[in-house]
Amino acid sequence: MTQSATSPELLPAIRLSNVCKSYGDHPVLKNIDAQVARGEVVVICGPSGSGKSTLIRTINRLEEISSGSITFDGQNIHAPMPTKALNLLRSRIGFVFQNFNLFPHLSVVDNVSMSPVRVKGVAPDVAYDKALRLLDRVGLADKAKAYPAQLSGGQQQRVAIARALAMEPPVMLFDEPTSALDPEMVGEVLAVMKSLAAEGMTMLCVTHEMGFARDVADRIWFIDAGEIIETAPPETFFNNPRHPRAQRFLADLRH
Amino acid sequence: MINDMIAIISDHWLLLLIGQYPNGPLGGLANTLILSALSIALAFPVSILFALARLSKWRMLRWPVTALVYITRGVPLLMLILWSYFLVPLLTGADVPSFVTMLTTLVVYQGAFLSEVVRGGIVALGHGQMEAAKALGHSYLGAMRFIILPQALYNMIPSIISTFVSTIKDTTLGYVINVPDLTFAANQVNNQLLTQPFQVFLILAIVYYAICWSLTQVANIIERRITRRRAGETRGPAVPAEPRPIALEQP
Ligand SMILES: Nc1ncnc2c1ncn2[C@@H]1O[C@H](COP(=O)(O)OP(=O)(O)OP(=O)(O)O)[C@@H](O)[C@H]1O
Numbered sequence: 001m002t003q004s005a006t007s008p009e010l011l012p013a014i015r016l017s018n019v020c021k022s023y024g025d026h027p028v029l030k031n032i033d034a035q036v037a038r039g040e041v042v043v044i045c046g047p048s049g050s051g052k053s054t055l056i057r058t059i060n061r062l063e064e065i066s067s068g069s070i071t072f073d074g075q076n077i078h079a080p081m082p083t084k085a086l087n088l089l090r091s092r093i094g095f096v097f098q099n100f101n102l103f104p105h106l107s108v109v110d111n112v113s114m115s116p117v118r119v120k121g122v123a124p125d126v127a128y129d130k131a132l133r134l135l136d137r138v139g140l141a142d143k144a145k146a147y148p149a150q151l152s153g154g155q156q157q158r159v160a161i162a163r164a165l166a167m168e169p170p171v172m173l174f175d176e177p178t179s180a181l182d183p184e185m186v187g188e189v190l191a192v193m194k195s196l197a198a199e200g201m202t203m204l205c206v207t208h209e210m211g212f213a214r215d216v217a218d219r220i221w222f223i224d225a226g227e228i229i230e231t232a233p234p235e236t237f238f239n240n241p242r243h244p245r246a247q248r249f250l251a252d253l254r255h
Numbered sequence: 256m257i258n259d260m261i262a263i264i265s266d267h268w269l270l271l272l273i274g275q276y277p278n279g280p281l282g283g284l285a286n287t288l289i290l291s292a293l294s295i296a297l298a299f300p301v302s303i304l305f306a307l308a309r310l311s312k313w314r315m316l317r318w319p320v321t322a323l324v325y326i327t328r329g330v331p332l333l334m335l336i337l338w339s340y341f342l343v344p345l346l347t348g349a350d351v352p353s354f355v356t357m358l359t360t361l362v363v364y365q366g367a368f369l370s371e372v373v374r375g376g377i378v379a380l381g382h383g384q385m386e387a388a389k390a391l392g393h394s395y396l397g398a399m400r401f402i403i404l405p406q407a408l409y410n411m412i413p414s415i416i417s418t419f420v421s422t423i424k425d426t427t428l429g430y431v432i433n434v435p436d437l438t439f440a441a442n443q444v445n446n447q448l449l450t451q452p453f454q455v456f457l458i459l460a461i462v463y464y465a466i467c468w469s470l471t472q473v474a475n476i477i478e479r480r481i482t483r484r485r486a487g488e489t490r491g492p493a494v495p496a497e498p499r500p501i502a503l504e505q506p
């Protein structure tokens with residue numbers, strides 16, 4: 001094989017091949033085949049219970065899969081591996097939860113700087129400075145010493161994004177990052193995500209914010225009943241959805 | 256009667272305080288406190304290990320510890336003390352001092368009780384914290400150490416103190432295997448005086464009560480402080496409906 005054919009730059013960042021997952025005999029993901037290119041922003045949408053969270057959580061192996069494979073940087077995430085290797089892989093995939101899941105016993109800056117210190121062995125003062133810069137970037141430099149409980153939902157979610165970024169992941173996954181927020185706080189979180197996308201971050205994002213999808217996504221994956229039944233650039237998806245179920249989904253959204 | 260009691264104390268305070276020491280083993284109140292402190296100091300880490308074992312996905316770890324915890328919790332402490340007193344020397348052939356027998360039994364017994372509290376504290380945090388830690392690349396034990404246990408243990412401080420209180424009370428059972436503690440000393444005094452059992456054992460009760468009462472007060476103060484912090488959190492921003500861990504400021 002030539003150097004260029006295997007060069008990591010040319011591999012997709014994430015590739016899902018034939019991914020299936022069932023809970024008992026209830027299939028939740030059916031033959032998912034998809035890939036995310038480097039720097040691409042993918043928005044996953046679909047009806048409630050269609051398997052969006054399950055799909056995105058299999059990518060950093062918070063969920064196991066029943067069959068198929070998911071590669072990240074050419075490594076099969078679901079291959080048997082020592083837990084150390086899995087932890088290393090996970091540390092390179094940022095994940096933002098619907099419920100933020102900040103560490104309530106730590107101050108905001110400690111939330112952000114702790115994992116680089118404990119997981120990557122970064123020197124505490126270096127991690128601390130970096131955390132302050134990241135907090136500045138998400139607009140929360142003045143909250144560094146606060147505790148999560150003292151922040152609004154939108155602020156907490158921005159801290160959670162900073163916390164994920166502190167590990168310098170090449171890929172960020174978001175599972176409905178704005179669904180738990182009061183409407184007036186959605187914008188501040190989307191703005192941070194938008195700026196990330198503009199800087200070329202590879203992103204995979206489950207969201208119902210169709211405005212964000214339209215503006216920021218390179219591709220939409222529409223998932224229904226555990227299957228990706230349509231993938232298209234946003235203009236195509238929103239203006240000319242091919243699949244009847246995608247049409248119905250979009251029609252329901254407009255109401 | 257008060258005069259009798261004052262007389263007893265002024266005649267026998269040294270025996271009640273330190274037992275026969277330095278002519279015999281250390282005893283009395285000093286030994287009671289040392290036994291209690293050692294028990295809780297060892298039972299605490301043991302309870303964390305038990306709790307982690309019970310939450311482990313490895314059956315080899317989970318099952319024996321679960322059985323141990325169930326048995327320990329289902330048997331009177333006195334039985335356990337007598338068992339270790341008579342069985343351990345039989346099994347090991349070694350002559351174990353009664354203080355060590357008592358200490359070991361108390362550690363296992365209180366460790367089992369406390370492990371249920373620790374386990375409850377960990378489970379009450381919900382999955383979110385562990386998932387967030389994993390997603391950042393923390394190992395299971397790293398997540399436990401830096402994220403889960405600090406929260407769970409902080410919430411447990413009042414339970415830990417009340418376990419300390421019951422440990423102090425439990426040390427009195429050492430009497431049956433001749434651990435020279437405060438109860439033992441009081442009984443020696445009673446055997447010397449013969450005529451004033453009520454006064455002697457009232458002194459004993461008052462001393463235990465004073466120690467346990469003070470500790471309970473400390474527990475109450477801490478509990479109120481934690482409750483206030485929790486209340487402070489619910490006044491905060493709207494949070495999702497999922498069970499949420501307790502927010503705290505740096506202790
Ligand atoms: N732990 C579980 N055990 C059994 N079934 C589950 C479990 N988690 C999810 N499911 C089922 O899997 C399916 C997909 O769930 P998932 O949470 O991925 O959907 P979703 O698209 O994220 O939905 P939502 O928009 O409501 O978040 C649902 O039918 C759900 O009931």
Ligand SMILES: [Mg+2]
Nearest residue numbers: 052053054176
């Ligand atoms: Mg979901």
